[in-house]
Amino acid sequence: MxxxxxxxxxxxxxxxxxxxxxxxxxxxxxSALVLWTLEQAADLLGGVLYKALPGALGVDPSGWWIxxxxxxxxxxxxxxxxxxxxxxxxxxxxxxxxxPPLPLRTLPGLALATILSLAxxxxxxxxxxxxxINAAVVVAILARLIPKVPVQLAILLAGASTxxxxxxxxxxxxxLFTGILAxxxxxxxxxxxxxxxxxxxxxxxxxxxxxxAPPFAFDLPDYGAPQAIDFVTGSLLTCAIVLVxxxxxxxxxxVYRAMHALRHPILIATVGGLILGILGFLGGPITMFKGLTxxxxxxxxxxxxxxGQLAVIAGIKILALLIAASALFRGGxxxxxxxxxxxxxxxxxxxxxxxxxxxxxxCGVIGILVVVTRDGxxxxxxxxxxxxxxxxxxxxxxxxxxxxxxxxxxxEFRIVPPADPATADAPRAAPPTKQSKRARGGAPTS
Numbered sequence: 001m002x003x004x005x006x007x008x009x010x011x012x013x014x015x016x017x018x019x020x021x022x023x024x025x026x027x028x029x030x031s032a033l034v035l036w037t038l039e040q041a042a043d044l045l046g047g048v049l050y051k052a053l054p055g056a057l058g059v060d061p062s063g064w065w066i067x068x069x070x071x072x073x074x075x076x077x078x079x080x081x082x083x084x085x086x087x088x089x090x091x092x093x094x095x096x097x098x099x100p101p102l103p104l105r106t107l108p109g110l111a112l113a114t115i116l117s118l119a120x121x122x123x124x125x126x127x128x129x130x131x132x133i134n135a136a137v138v139v140a141i142l143a144r145l146i147p148k149v150p151v152q153l154a155i156l157l158a159g160a161s162t163x164x165x166x167x168x169x170x171x172x173x174x175x176l177f178t179g180i181l182a183x184x185x186x187x188x189x190x191x192x193x194x195x196x197x198x199x200x201x202x203x204x205x206x207x208x209x210x211x212x213a214p215p216f217a218f219d220l221p222d223y224g225a226p227q228a229i230d231f232v233t234g235s236l237l238t239c240a241i242v243l244v245x246x247x248x249x250x251x252x253x254x255v256y257r258a259m260h261a262l263r264h265p266i267l268i269a270t271v272g273g274l275i276l277g278i279l280g281f282l283g284g285p286i287t288m289f290k291g292l293t294x295x296x297x298x299x300x301x302x303x304x305x306x307x308g309q310l311a312v313i314a315g316i317k318i319l320a321l322l323i324a325a326s327a328l329f330r331g332g333x334x335x336x337x338x339x340x341x342x343x344x345x346x347x348x349x350x351x352x353x354x355x356x357x358x359x360x361x362x363c364g365v366i367g368i369l370v371v372v373t374r375d376g377x378x379x380x381x382x383x384x385x386x387x388x389x390x391x392x393x394x395x396x397x398x399x400x401x402x403x404x405x406x407x408x409x410x411x412e413f414r415i416v417p418p419a420d421p422a423t424a425d426a427p428r429a430a431p432p433t434k435q436s437k438r439a440r441g442g443a444p445t446s
Contacts, residue, residue: 017195023146024157024196028203031134031161035204036211038111038130042118049119050285062285066121067277073120074273077113077329078266084109087265092128092332093256093325093415098159101139101151102132113330120273121280121288123320124331127166134158157200164201165208167385218299220358223389233355234363234399237348241367242406244344248318249371249413256326256415265328272327276320283316290331291317291339295386298342302357307350314343333372333413338382341368362387362396370403372413 049069054061081088086106090099102110114129135158142149164170262268280288286297298305298313305313321336345364349357362383369379380400384393 020149020196021199023142023149024161024199025203027138027154027157028161028164028200028205029207030138031130031158031200032165032204032207032211034134034137035126035130035162035165036208036213038115038133039118039126039213042115042126045115045119046121046289050121064281066280066285066288067274070120070122070277070280071270071274073116073122074269074271074276074327074329075266076116076120077273078264078269080109080113080116081265081269081328084112086110088113088328088330089129089132091328091415091417092124092330093252094417095128095132096412096414097128097332098131098135098155101155102136104136104140107133107136110330117324117329117331118290121285122273122276122329122331123288123291123317123324123336124329124333125166125290125292125335127162127332127334129330129332130166131159131162134162153196156197160197161200161204165204165213167205167382168208168213169205169385170198170201218296218386218388220299220361220387220389221356223356223358223387223392223395226391226395229354230356230359230395231398233352234359234395235402237345237352237355237360238363238367238399238403239406241341241344241348241364242371242403244318245368245371246406246410248322249410252322252325252413253415255322259323259326269328272323272329275323275327279316279320279323283313283320287313287316287320290335292335295339295342298339298346299361299386302346302349305346305350307347310343310347310350314340314347317343334369334378334382337368337372338365338386341365341383342386344368358387358389359392359395362392363399366396366400367403370400370407371410374407374412376400376404 050061050065054065059065086103086109088109089102089106110129111133114126114133117124118126135155138158139151139154142154143151160170259268259272262271276288286294288294317336317340321333321340324331324336325333341364342361343364344367345361346357348364349355349360352360355363365383365386366379369382370376373379380393380396383396384390
């Protein structure tokens with residue numbers, strides 16, 4: 001990860017941690033409120049676009065209307081990025097999960113582009129832009145009120161609290177930043193250094209629960225007692241899905257290059273919206289949006305989909321993710337990638353019913369996320385959270401090992417634009433960073 005996170009003083013005192021915990025908790029609450037507000041705005045606009053308007057016009061919201069809305073969404077995002085100050089910040093395809101704080105004047109454009117994307121059904125999640133918005137706000141507030149707090153620590157707290165709010169638990173943030181902080185090889189207790197991020201993430205998670213946000217949990221049959229054969233079948237399924245993820249990874253720069261050959265932001269986003277609309281028309285609403293609600297629909301009645309349908313759903317979502325990430329829409333890749341993993345896991349169960357459904361889904365999530373996030377801890381956490389069965393963890397901790405070997409030398413799932421502006425239309429996949437190698441995956445680059 002490009003962001004330099006400061007080493008925590010190994011001689012930190014409990015009093016110092018307790019004092020700093022107060023602003024950390026407040027940052028967590030603030031970050032959750034920002035996330036909740038933007039998601040509420042997106043849900044409200046999405047209701048107008050896909051319920052109120054088609055109802056008033058007497059049209060089917062799941063037919064050609066999808067193409068109209070997503071094309072219009074692309075046009076609106078393109079205009080937003082062109083006209084508003086800061087142009088919505090860096091292209092999400094080129095950014096890591098956390099980066100340097102953006103100027104405050106950039107935030108309105110970034111927020112509007114994010115709301116439009118989420119409401120219109122673009123296959124991206126809110127994580128990247130929300131972290132960027134929260135980081136910029138937190139850095140500005142602390143610079144005025146508590147200037148002694150380092151900028152890097154402010155960004156770390158904003159990122160941790162946003163992740164805690166997104167997943168409804170501080171555990172994801174703790175696991176994620178364990179890898180980041182371990183890569184620093186600095187002295188001191190690891191939990192001294194995790195104390196403030198966990199405080200911020202915990203406050204954000206509790207705030208989201210109090211605001212009534214749906215939990216990141218699904219109802220799947222219990223796995224039961226581990227079977228030796230499940231290690232073999234689970235590992236094979238996970239590795240097969242990793243290969244699908246690697247195809248996505250190496251296709252990403254090609255799709256990005258093709259979209260950016262259009263040159264102008266309005267044209268890129270509008271054509272991207274049109275393609276997403278056609279994909280949404282073909283795959284239906286279940287292949288649209290960030291994917292969290294749609295995961296629930298898939299897992300509510302897995303038997304309602306046969307192997308062919310699941311393959312089509314996963315394939316369309318993969319294409320939608322690549323197009324959305326390449327067409328200047330602002331958003332993260334973790335949530336839609338998780339949906340792809342769920343669909344591929346269900347496909348594995350449909351083809352090989354001997355693999356328990358909970359294990360198959362967890363393997364699918366791990367297989368995709370180790371490619372997209374390059375973070376084993378986060379992949380394990382999300383897989384266990386989706387499956388909702390703690391008894392799978394020992395199995396998953398072994399199954400992830402061969403999957404990690406397949407991705408450890410692969411590039412990161414993002415685009416690094418060339419330094420020469422004259423060749424800006426020839427992006428390339430990001431090579432593994434030294435830090436990511438030390439941390440065995442480092443931070444996700446969703």
